Amino acid sequence: MLESGVAPMSTESVTGLTQRLYHEARLLDAERFEDWLECMCNDVTYRMELKRRRFRADRSPPAAVGVGVVFNENLARLKLRIDRLRSGFVWAEDPPNFVRRVVSNVEVERADAENEAIVHSVIVIHRNRIDGLTRVLTAGRSDRWRMHADGWKLAAREIALDHAVLPDSNINVFF
Amino acid sequence: MDVSGLVDTATGRQSRAIYSSEELYRQELERIFGRCWLFLVHTSQIPEAGDYFRTFMGEDDVIVIRQKDGTIKAFLNSCTHRGNRICRSDRGNAKAFTCNYHGWSFAPDGSLSAVPLEKEAYFGELDRSRLGLVPVAHVAEYKGLVFGCFDADPPSLEDYLGDAKFFLDVWLDAMPGGTSLVGETQKMVLASNWKLPVENVCGDGYHLGWAHAGAMRAVQSLDLAGLSVGNSSTDLDGGLSVAGLNGHMALTSLDGVSGYAFYPKPKPMLDYLEFNRPQVIERLGKVRGEQLWGSQINITIFPNLQFLPGLNWFRVYHPKGPGQIEQWTWAMVENDMPAEIQAAILDNQCLTFGLAGLFDNDDGDNLAACTEQSRGWRTAQMDVFTNMALNRSGPREGFPGDIAAGLVSEHNQRYFYRRWQEHMQADNWAGVPTYNINSVVAEETIDA
Numbered sequence A: 001m002l003e004s005g006v007a008p009m010s011t012e013s014v015t016g017l018t019q020r021l022y023h024e025a026r027l028l029d030a031e032r033f034e035d036w037l038e039c040m041c042n043d044v045t046y047r048m049e050l051k052r053r054r055f056r057a058d059r060s061p062p063a064a065v066g067v068g069v070v071f072n073e074n075l076a077r078l079k080l081r082i083d084r085l086r087s088g089f090v091w092a093e094d095p096p097n098f099v100r101r102v103v104s105n106v107e108v109e110r111a112d113a114e115n116e117a118i119v120h121s122v123i124v125i126h127r128n129r130i131d132g133l134t135r136v137l138t139a140g141r142s143d144r145w146r147m148h149a150d151g152w153k154l155a156a157r158e159i160a161l162d163h164a165v166l167p168d169s170n171i172n173v174f175f
Numbered sequence B: 001m002d003v004s005g006l007v008d009t010a011t012g013r014q015s016r017a018i019y020s021s022e023e024l025y026r027q028e029l030e031r032i033f034g035r036c037w038l039f040l041v042h043t044s045q046i047p048e049a050g051d052y053f054r055t056f057m058g059e060d061d062v063i064v065i066r067q068k069d070g071t072i073k074a075f076l077n078s079c080t081h082r083g084n085r086i087c088r089s090d091r092g093n094a095k096a097f098t099c100n101y102h103g104w105s106f107a108p109d110g111s112l113s114a115v116p117l118e119k120e121a122y123f124g125e126l127d128r129s130r131l132g133l134v135p136v137a138h139v140a141e142y143k144g145l146v147f148g149c150f151d152a153d154p155p156s157l158e159d160y161l162g163d164a165k166f167f168l169d170v171w172l173d174a175m176p177g178g179t180s181l182v183g184e185t186q187k188m189v190l191a192s193n194w195k196l197p198v199e200n201v202c203g204d205g206y207h208l209g210w211a212h213a214g215a216m217r218a219v220q221s222l223d224l225a226g227l228s229v230g231n232s233s234t235d236l237d238g239g240l241s242v243a244g245l246n247g248h249m250a251l252t253s254l255d256g257v258s259g260y261a262f263y264p265k266p267k268p269m270l271d272y273l274e275f276n277r278p279q280v281i282e283r284l285g286k287v288r289g290e291q292l293w294g295s296q297i298n299i300t301i302f303p304n305l306q307f308l309p310g311l312n313w314f315r316v317y318h319p320k321g322p323g324q325i326e327q328w329t330w331a332m333v334e335n336d337m338p339a340e341i342q343a344a345i346l347d348n349q350c351l352t353f354g355l356a357g358l359f360d361n362d363d364g365d366n367l368a369a370c371t372e373q374s375r376g377w378r379t380a381q382m383d384v385f386t387n388m389a390l391n392r393s394g395p396r397e398g399f400p401g402d403i404a405a406g407l408v409s410e411h412n413q414r415y416f417y418r419r420w421q422e423h424m425q426a427d428n429w430a431g432v433p434t435y436n437i438n439s440v441v442a443e444e445t446i447d448a
């Protein structure tokens, strides 16, 4: 199962991390953003790069200054986004949209550091919006989780959004 | 369809039908997107021979290709055999474009270079010279911005841009190194008529303090022309609404720094501005060097190109029917900026605008709802209004255009709809009026 060929993580770690992902999804569905931030390491990085559609054989060089991002957040920037969502002025979220996250395909691998783990997963965010229409966003995630005294915390998340054109007017949600 | 009653510039009134009528939309594709110069690509996006970029002109899929001799050509992205799409990649570099369907192959100059079984199946009777990709009638560049035009006999690009070049140059020509668009294309679908985001960005300073109050609270680090969170006050001396430029316009503050008002850490950018300002004053003169370069400016090139030096996003809207658009955004930089500043601009642009942009994420639903509220049997018969600050505009020394004071006014929107109406009424370019009102008053007169 593991590409690296090293000994698999203990069942306890796999279960603990999987539960962590489900818990995180439930916190976000309930807009318990402050509790969600408690799941983060202080040095967390949270990134989603822009998508591009290229021929397989294309040899043009990568974008000079960078591909650009949808998210490029640290803890302060996540807080800034949450401040906006909490401001009472985000009309697109009032009345609240019906948002449900489905997390699946969880795969846990050993990381280089003893107290860390690599976790792959798929997330589907189902949003029934104020206009009555439903949008579904799908993304793959590759995380690094770190064991702290009070449990696993997210150290890094790379999100691969599976949409070349965003089928919605905003991403007021976290993945 | 006669649109003379659908827009009234004198009173600032538009019929909601212009946001929902299928018939008017077809007419827009012909008379606006089929006639005006449309932005295709920035030269920085296709630097090398063989580099190509796919875009749209109206609903027509277009591929823009850098040629061996450095010039740029644009073609309809449609096979001349059975019409299939030729290029399916967003951009890249190619020696040839081969159609998926039967394998016809086109060279970057558009010529049909190879046809499978040409001798055996066509008996050598195919005239390949007549079956090259169909070129866009006119392609021209203004200081890095490449435009295309389907019309057979349009004004030159320079004339089309007219006095809007005064504002374009504040980005394109402030520094000697020129400009670039950076990052991949940030694409989103909005259930909006294409005119509503253009109207919003071209002149609607009114919505900033209200629609974006949450975002302003979260990221505002400097004052912006006295605009306050919650729309509780505004300072009319802090900015200008400039229109009358053949349908192009600018909404600008005048302090030379407020472009960076929504950067949580603006210091490096402000240092860059102050260090280079003497040089920019030398290049562009005092008004633009001191008051505009570094200021928050919303620039609109009719019909569907908008960019904001300062917040540094550059955008086109591609119509997809009367009720839908694709909104494409890039980050814009000056090539003389140090790499760290360019990277910080790309990052902040993506934070504030684009897919998860703190500001963009406020606008989409409003625009979509305005569109939807023009589709009903009853609402389609109703009007909407841009009647704020009527008849309070005039010339201003050192600037082109017909100018209203302040960022909060609906002056620019009225000119946008006026231009829309002029194009929709005219059969061809000869019927479209020209009014680069009040070409720039010579700058020497300002201090006098």
Ligand code: FES
Pocket: B079, B080, B081, B082, B083, B084, B099, B100, B101, B102, B103, B104
């Ligand atoms: S449609 Fe392109 S080769 Fe036939």
Ligand SMILES: [Fe+2]
Pocket: B200, B207, B211, B212, B359, B363
């Ligand atoms: Fe806005």
